[in-house]
Amino acid sequence: MGKRPPKYSAGALIKHGLTRGDWPRMWRRPEMRSSYDVVIIGGGLHGLATAYYLAENHGITNVAVVDKGYIGGGGSGRNTAIVRSNYLTPEGVAFYDRSLDLYNTMATDLNLNIMFSKRGHLTLAHTDSALRTMHWRAEVNKLQGIDSSVIDAQEVKKQAPSLDVSQNTRYPILGALHHPPGGIVRHDAVVWGYARGADVHDVHILQETEVLDIMVEGGSGPGGKGAGGKVTGVKTSRGDISAPIVVNCTAGWASLISNMAGVPLPITTHPLQAAVTEPCKVFLPTVVVSGSLHVYVSQTDRGELVFGASVDPVGTYRVNGTLEFTEELAGHVLELMPGISKMRLLRQWSGLCDMTPDYSPVMGNTPVEGYLVDVGWGTYGFKAGPVAGETLAETIATGRNADLISAFGIERFTEGDLVGEKGAAAVGH
Amino acid sequence: MSNRLTAQPGEIIDRSTSLSFTWNGKAVTGHQGDTIASAIAASGVDVFGRSMKYHRKRGILTADHWDPNLFVQVGDEPNVRAGSRRLEAGMVVSTQNVWPSLEFDLGAANQLVGRFLSSGFYYKTFMRPKFLWPLYQKVLKKFAPGGRIHWETSTHDAYDKRYVHPDVLVAGGGPAGMGAALAAADNGASVLLVEQYGDLGGHLLWGDDAQRAQGADLAAACRAHANIEVLVDSTVTGRYDHNWISVMQRSHDIAPERLIKARAGVMVVAPGLVERPYVFAGNDTPGVILSGAARRLINLWAVKPGNRAVVMSANADGDAAVADLERVGVEVVAVLDARKGESIVSVEGKSRVSKVALSDGRTLNADLVVTATGWTAPTSLLNMAGDRPVYDATAARYFSNSLPSNILATGGITGDGSTAELEAHGRATGVLAANRALRRRHDRVAQTARSNDPAWDKPAEMADSRTPLNRVPHPECYRSTTHGMVDFSEDVSSKDLIQASKEGFDSIELMKRYTTVTMGPSQGKLETVNAAAVLAEANQVSMAEIGTTVWRPPFAPITLGALAGRIHEPVRRSALQDWHDAHGAAPLLAGQWVRPDHYGDPMGEADNVRNNVGLIDVTPLGKLDLRGPDVSKLLELVYVNKWSKLDIGRVRYGTMVAEDGVVSDDGVTGRLGEYHWLMTCTSSGAGAVWEMLEDWLQTYRPEWQVHVTAVTGGLTSINVAGPHSRTLLERIVEDVDLSADAFPYFSVRQGTVAGVSDCIIWRIGFTGELSYEVHVPSGHALHVWEELLAQGEDLGCRPFGVEAQRILRLEKGHYIVGQDTDGLSKAPTAGLGGLVKLDKPDTIGLPELKAAYERTDLPILVGVQTDDPEIVPEEAAQIVDGGSNTILGRITSSRMSPTLGRSVCLAQVDPSLAAAGSSITVLLADGRRVTATVQEHHAHVDPEGARQRV
Amino acid sequence: MIVVPCPNCGPRNSGDLRNCGELVPRPDPSTASLVEWREYLYMRKNPADWVTETWYCRGGCRRYFTIERNTATNEIRGQEAS
Amino acid sequence: MSIRKEHGNVSETTFNSPVDIGPLSAPDGSVTVADAASTTKVQIRGGADTGAAAELGVGYGRSQRRADGALVCGTRPDEWTIYAGAGQASAITAALSEVFGHFQGEPGEGFVTVIDITHGRAMLRISGSNATAALNKICNLDLSDELTPDGAVFSASVGNVGCDLVRDDEGGQTSFLIGCERSFGKFLFIAVADACTEFGLSVPHGWELHGH
Incomplete structure (x- = not known):
């Protein structure tokens, strides 16, 4: 095990301020080995969390996390940083609730302030049927001990005064699902925290290392890949690595990586766009989501409004962003908050989402021995990062899928047992 | 104390005008042509605001749109760029980000502890004790920069949009851009020329007499050209795939901002260059300005920027600034030639520069420091087109690398030159742009059905034979021997960046995320190159190895109002909706339709249907006219039940599933004639069903002869329901025998209703009563409704x-x-047992239907009644396993029944609970657990259907 | 807003059309195994490369047609640069 | 019963439009928006093998005005629409039966169907020197003379409503006929009139666009 880095604290800050000393690196740039016990493809939140929990919970430290770019450069750095657990299905609720638990203690667990702002989360209902779905979610949530309830328009106004709750609008606000434990997190910090935590255990974080192929032998497909095969390692842009276990944590690129192992996925890749305004004095205290209007919005402590929407309808790997996203977004935000039309959109960006038919992930072992997936996260990957890492690490360590992910196995697509999260998921942030 | 100079030869202010406004409550005047900043500066103000983190006093830096220190509040509009916003009379202008005042700001205390607030400090503290973190957060929030949005009183103003289709769109109205526009227009292209500032001319506007004259001539030619539309005070804000280009037009009569969406054949990018600040200790002190700022202040607005100046110059623009300063009487106490390695080390001063330390060891008294240390090429629009710029160490700036054929660059971002050389390069670019654009236009005309064939020959492809502009050598001067501000809007210093790199944030993107450098309102226009230079220094590599961050849209921020524009959210109205409105109907928005929810007493209305007769407008019901010999084959395919043997004059209920077996739509379909059918489907599903039918007919069964026509709005649908419905219809239906024998349940007839011919009447019973659905040609619907x-x-x-x-x-x-089914409900759940035919050769979703009927674990829809008849469980109330929290189903629909005087429900339940008589536990929203009983039928009233078959 | 070349209408903004995704051949439902059927329902190649896909010209001619589009660049075959 | 006799057949011309407002014009006459919902609209469907194209004389995307004043439009690759004055649906349908014989959906080589869609479609006309500029605010197609000459037939979104359009100049003045599903008619009129306000047209109370 590596040397513990100096702890971060107010005292340490003062000491460094006075001595003008340098802080050590949060993670190192190690030399790549020729073999590891586990190779995790994708240096985002999921990959790094998996590596951290492998080391921290299971003592498995001969692990490499490889990324073709820099860590956190994919969806982990491009999402809108909302966390919550008020899902629709019992499987979803249990899973995300564990994730929220981990977020709650993360700052102390990782000794890095991830700036969790537990500010509450409102999912607005503009129609009777949306209100019915909110009730459904609230009831399922309550049964699992999740703080979640339906509130009326006047209560919505108290939670977020800038919302227009008058009833003669095109999309009147009839009520909302209110979820007090939800909130926003400084997303990059989570990535850095896990990277630093994994690095402490000598996990190798290999940036600018692109996986070119996954080596499989004995499979039924071309080149010995595919079902029945066994993983032997990966080829990378910096040379080959032999490893008995290879994990795919590559989100939008999941299909491309999985095809290397001969394991097809029920995934299409769509951009998910987001945008941020210039800062202004804080006026929006909570996270606001409208499924009917395809928008979610929160205001950072820096005063910027951060917006997201549903994924683009046309699948593509292109992350240029579109103008119509910003137009529709602005139109819908102003339906909700007509008073903010003078705020300016500062920047738009997009990330890639690995969408599944039932808006639920594909996790765990696959028909290729030693090849595991943690994909299909669609627009939910950030919320799930900690628990995905924890359960995937458990799955790797024990060899069998962890209980919390038993509903998310790849076999459900051949057995026809899809997860029912789609109903609540049109824009679920 | 006024800083306004005597009349300057190139000034753009109109001294005959006087515009009064207020600055932090004090009355000030300026002239037409002033920006907010120039007018305030002319009145003698040095300090315009405070910096974000340390609340240091800040003054003019660039005096243009990108000036990070000139963000002000104007009335209810926050974050106004005082450096470019034209002054208007009556503006109420104030500082942002200060408390309690600009002069005395408590936030400035942060300067004292600045050494502890290095980049990312917040990640390293406030973790313990945990309960204090929310309190820390409140404090952090107080430091949010920016102005105040008046959400309480503001409204969404009349913004506006417009589409344009120019052959050539030119971004930038300097000499190169104007040259390009003129040449493209001369060569037959339609041109949209977009200039960010108030007038065409670019840097020529603040140049010498000859430059101003050249600029004026070009501008006049552009404005006079029939093929050129000129937009000033407008910005090309984004370039998206296939040359979809957004332009923000300001100062139009009808809107504060207007979004113009252009599909351009070719875009010519000619934004000129953005001047770069120099990094040294105190470089953000008021009085430290860039050479461009000095020249604009003096030449455009006749504002004297200071009295005793030190100038550091690395280029001709810096030299020109020295001349301008001396001309207007500023004492230039030292000129440092950066080409000889001379530089500024640091400045002192709080509200204004007072002392300047030079690299030769001298310290001079001065109140003005002017730097001219090079350029940033604002390549944003090129980045958006896929270009990744490459650093040229000789010219000390970035140049584009590879551009798609529909993007051309000209002017300063491609190289250096005299006005004539820039214009010539622009003109050559314009000729090439016209050639490419006209070739595209020719293709477009030829491929478009509605156009006539092009009446002109497609031009031959022209090679790019432009003579490139020179790249004039320029010293690489980014930072002095001291540390200073790199990102003025984010308060990020070169020291912060070096520390970040040492902590592992050693790629430009990670460094950006950790330190927030380049993330502020100017999005890196001023900071990117200096940040890359500092990172290169920290990593001890060359600039070329660092790369740059990706510049994302928009090029300049856009108001949400302009992006939204005028909001077009269509509402569909039946031909009877005006009547409903006039008769007290409560409107219900259902999808795009507005419908009558009730007329004041829904229970009474329901009761009246059970006892008398009622009318409901059900026009939103999706309706498709199907004609042809193969319609029954199509119906066999898209419905789960049998359709081949439906007689003329009969209707049948059908359910559709998707290919995955999940219930997708339903409705009744009737056979009007041998080859003529009318299909109905759900209101919300109508569009999808139509597209699905077309897909089958076009893609998979092109040999079938079926024509589908959507007739939803054309037939106004009136359901006449209740025991007296036949009596009523007999009074106004002329040519149809309505007797029970002649017109039985589930039949359809065509006839004349209230004198309106071509009505379709079918006898069905959604309400469970004797009822007829009358479909009336909509132009006559009101007449029929009123007659009824x-x-x-x-x-x-x-x-x-x-x-x-x-x-x-x-x-x-x-x-x-x-509602009663969901995204996983397959046919068995909906209780379609007897209806579904699995022995057809093909039906949508057939394999999944078969599989579903093999299963015994799918939930089942059942009728449910609570044992206490007064309790109406909420729709979505969960059905649980007794006192445990295991979910075994949910209530999908519930109402108090006026007919039965008790509550009635539908519910999806686990198959173990589906047998009639099963007792179930329902968890109410208030936490009570109540028992209910599963019924034999879905129907609570008249399960045998006797009432509707009379 | 990319431009999609409708074979009937000519170049149109993609927002005027509906993208129906990767072209996946439909197995014969009377003979296909459930596994084959579910591959048709759910499994996609999803390449970052050329893909044959279906579009519906919703706002124009109301015809379904296929084109080849490169999902890495949004380039469409037979159409000039993106 | 005597009630039946009171009705008599309702004439095709006593037609209620979704837009009960007279034409709106800019004071300088540069743009006018007028309801035209009562226009007779008869739709003919038939593939290329049916000879309908040859008979009707226009291909997809183009239109032709017949001697009797009816406008024959190639609205889809296998679909035509005839626009004529109010109340002519029966006459036009009868005339078409002469040409095509049966057309209610009977099988055959020349599978042709005809349907009166007058009631199913709202319609308006926008005309004047600023008509193109106004329409281009809410319709994304290139409406220049070269791409959209007089006689051009096309479908497009106008103010987010799916519409069938014809450029149908009158007396040398640019003019477009715009049809949409009837239930969208009022909204379409409001959206088009709103787009014309830039050119001086004022909108009476109750006909303003929601949203600002």
Whole structure:
């Protein structure tokens, strides 16, 4: 095990301020080995969390996390940083609730302030049927001990005064699902925290290392890949690595990586766009989501409004962003908050989402021995990062899928047992 | 104390005007042509605001749109760029980000502890004790920069949009851009020329006499050219795939901002260059300005920027600034030539520069420091087109690398030159742009059905034979021997960046995320190159190895109002909706339709249908006219049940599933003639069903002869329901025998209703009563509706709304797709048992249907009644396993039944609970657990259907 | 807003059309195994490369047609640069 | 019963439009928006093998005005629409039966169907020197003379409503006929009139666009 880095604290800050000393690196740039016990493809939140929990919970430290770019450069750095657990299905609720638990203690667990702002989360209902779905979610949530309830328009106004709750609008606000434990997190910090935590255990974080192929032998497909095969390692842009276990944590690129192992996925890749305004004095205290209007919005402590929407309808790997996203977004935000039309959109960006038919992930072992997936996260990957890492690490360590992910196995697509999260998921942030 | 100079030869202010406004409550005047900043500076103000983190005093830096220190509040508009916003009379201008005042700001205390607030400090603290973190957060929030949005009183103003299709769009109205526009227009292209500032001319506007004259001539030629539309005070804000280009037009009569969406054949990018600040200790002190700022202040607005100046110059623009300063009487106490390695080390001063330390060891008294240390090429629009710029160490700036054929660059971002050379390069670019654009236009015209064939020959492809502009050598001067501000809007210093790199944030993107450098309102226009230079220094590599961050749209921020524009959210209205409005109907927005929810008493309306007769407007019901010999084959394919043997004059209920077996839509379809059918489907599903039918007919069964026509709005659908419905219709239907024998349940007839021919009447019963659905050609629908009410007055005929219909259908146990079924509900769940035919050769979703009927674990839809009849469980109330929290189903629909005087429900339950008589536990929203009993039928009222078959 | 070349209408903004995704051949439902059927329902190649896909010209001619589009660049075959 | 006799057949011309407002014009006459919902609209469907194209004389995307004043439009690759004055649906349908014989959906080589869609479609006309500029605010197609000459037939979104359009100049003045599903008619009129306000047209109370 590596040397513990100096702890971060107010005292340490003062000491460094006075001595003008340098802080050590949060993670190192190690030399790549020729073999590891586990190779995790994708240096985002999921990959790094998996590596951290492998080391921290299971003592498995001969692990490499490889990324073709820099860590956190994919969806982990491009999402809108909302966390919550008020899902629709019992499987979803249990899973995300564990994730929220981990977020709650993360700052102390990782000794890095991830700036969790537990500010509450409102999912607005503009129609009777949306209100019915909110009730459904609230009831399922309550049964699992999740703080979640339906509130009326006047209560919505108290939670977020800038919302227009008058009833003669095109999309009147009839009520909302209110979820007090939800909130926003400084997303990059989570990535850095896990990277630093994994690095402490000598996990190798290999940036600018692109996986070119996954080596499989004995499979039924071309080149010995595919079902029945066994993983032997990966080829990378910096040379080959032999490893008995290879994990795919590559989100939008999941299909491309999985095809290397001969394991097809029920995934299409769509951009998910987001945008941020210039800062202004804080006026929006909570996270606001409208499924009917395809928008979610929160205001950072820096005063910027951060917006997201549903994924683009046309699948593509292109992350240029579109103008119509910003137009529709602005139109819908102003339906909700007509008073903010003078705020300016500062920047738009997009990330890639690995969408599944039932808006639920594909996790765990696959028909290729030693090849595991943690994909299909669609627009939910950030919320799930900690628990995905924890359960995937458990799955790797024990060899069998962890209980919390038993509903998310790849076999459900051949057995026809899809997860029912789609109903609540049109824009679920 | 006024800093306004005597008249300057190139000034753009109109001294005959006087515009009064206020600055932090004090009355100030300026002239037409002033920016907010120039007018305030002319009045003698040095300090315009405070910096974000340390609340240091800040003054003019660049005096243009990108000036990070000139963000002000104007009335209810925050974050106004005082450096470019034209002054208007009556503006109420104030500082942002200060408390309590600009002069005395408590936030400035942060300067004292600045050494502890290095980049990312917040990640390293406030973790313990945990309960204090929310309090820290409140403090952090107080430091949010920016102005105040007046959300309480502001409204969404009349913004606006417009589409344009120019052959060539030119971004930038300097000499190169104007040259390009003129040449493209001369060569037959339609041109949209977009200039960010108030007038065409670019840097020529603040140049010498000859430059100004050249600029004026070019501008006049552009404005006079029939093929050129000129937009000033407008910005090209984004370039998206296939040259979809956004332009923000300001200062239009009808809107504060207008979004113009252009599909351009070719875009010519000619934004000129952005001057770069120099990094040294105190470089953000008021009085430290860039050479461009000095020249603009003096030449455009006749504002004297200071009295004793030190100038550091690395280029001709810096030299020109020295000349300008001396011309207007500023004492230039030292000129440091950066080309010889001379530089500024640091400045001192709080509200204004007072002392300047030079690299030769001297310290001079001065109140003005002017730097001219090079350029940033604002390549944003090129980045958006896929270009990744490459650093040229000789010219000390970035140049584009590879551009798609529909993007061309010219002017300063491609190289250096005299006005004539820039214009010439622009003109050559314009000729090439016209050639490419006209070739595209020719293709477009030829491929478009509505156009005539092009009446002109497609031009031959022209090679790019432009003579490149020179790249004049420029010293690489980014940072002095001291540390200073790199990102002025984010308060990020070169020291912060070096520390970040040492902590592992050693790629430009990670460094950006950790330190927030380049993330502020100018999005890196001023900071990117200096940040890359500092990172290169920290990593001890060359600039070329660092790369740059990706510049994302928009090029300049856009108001949400402009992006939204005028909001077009269509609403669909039936031909009777005006009548409903006039008769007190509560409107219900259902998808795009507005419908009558009720007319004041939904329970009474339902009751009236059970006892007398009611009318409901059900026009939103999706309706498709199907004609042809193969319609029955199509119906066999898209419905789960049998259709081949439906007789003429009969209607049948059908359910559709998707290929995955999940219930997708339902409705009744009737056979009007041998080859003529009318299909109905759900209101929300109508569009999808139509597209699905077309897909099958076009893609998979092109040999079938079927024509599908959507007739939803063309037929106004009136359901006449209740025991007196036949009596009523007999009074106004002329040519149809309505007797029970002649017109039995589930039949269709065509006839004349209230004198209106070509009506379709079918006898069906969603409400469970004797009822007829009359489809009337919509131009005559109001007449028929009013006749029905008039003729039915003695029968108690009254309209009823959607809520009464919901009650009635639930009493009758009819399920609603999407409410009583969900995204996983397959045919067995909906209880379609007897209906589904699995022995067809093909039906959509057939393999999944077969598989579903093999299963015994799918939930089942059942009728449910609570044991306490007064309790109406909420829709979505969960059905649980006794006292445990295991979910075994949910209530999907519930209402109090006026007919039965008790609550009635539909529910999806686990198959173990589906048998009639099963007792179930329902968890109410208030936490109570109540028992209920599963019924034998979905229908609570008249399960045998006797009432509708009379 | 990319431009999609409708074979009937000519170049149109993609927002005027509906993208129906990767072209996946439909197995014969009377003979296909459930596994084959579910591959048709759910499994996609999803390449970052050329893909044949279906579009519906919703706002124009109301015809379904296929084109080849490169999902890495949004380039469409037979159409000039993106 | 005597009630039946009171009705008599309702004439095709006593037609209620979704837009009960007279034409709106800019004071300088540069743009006018007028309801035209009562226009007779008869739709003919038939593939290329049916000879309908040859008979009707226009291909997809183009239109032709017949001697009797009816406008024959190639609205889809296998679909035509005839626009004529109010109340002519029966006459036009009868005339078409002469040409095509049966057309209610009977099988055959020349599978042709005809349907009166007058009631199913709202319609308006926008005309004047600023008509193109106004329409281009809410319709994304290139409406220049070269791409959209007089006689051009096309479908497009106008103010987010799916519409069938014809450029149908009158007396040398640019003019477009715009049809949409009837239930969208009022909204379409409001959206088009709103787009014309830039050119001086004022909108009466109750006909303003929601949203600002």
